[in-house]
Amino acid sequence: MSSTKSRGARDEHVVEPPEDLHEMLELARFLENHSAPAVLLGPDGEQIPLPVPAYEVLRRVVSAMERGASVSVEPIDKQLTTQQAADLLGISRNTLVRLLDEHELPFERFGQSRHRRLRLRDVLAYRDRKRADRRSRLDELTRQAQEDGLYDVGPEAYREALAEARKS
Incomplete structure (x- = not known):
């Protein structure tokens, strides 16, 4: 589903x-x-x-x-076109094709066809890996911010730091 x-x-x-x-x-x-x-x-x-x-x-x-x-509700082995897979992942078809060319996702070609097909299970597994990776990175950034005491700093200090960073 x-x-x-x-x-x-x-x-x-x-x-x-x-x-x-x-x-x-x-x-x-x-x-x-x-x-x-x-x-x-x-x-x-x-x-x-x-x-x-x-x-x-x-x-x-x-x-x-x-x-x-x-x-x-779809069979997990359903084959998707590159456009369907891109839509499911919320990315452009060109971005998906780049991921295929970089071997980030498995795909199949039938005969001499240029058209690639992806299995729904592979697309969902890729989506889940990316979500877990984003979650892990966010957790790490949060941990670092806590260690650095950034949650103890008021909004005015953030504005000043941002203004300073923009100047340089």
């Missing part, structure tokens, strides 16, 4: 949350209060047990939509 970042151009597999979230909130509360899978009830009264993996996907989808996020 991936949540999309903006309400601009959409893929046909993306489902937008409803405008009125009341029903989604009710469903989310119901799922939170029931840990065991339920049954599906057809319009003709036929019932079928909901398998645990499908139930877990439903819980995640409802949770995301309850928060107003759009969702897409």
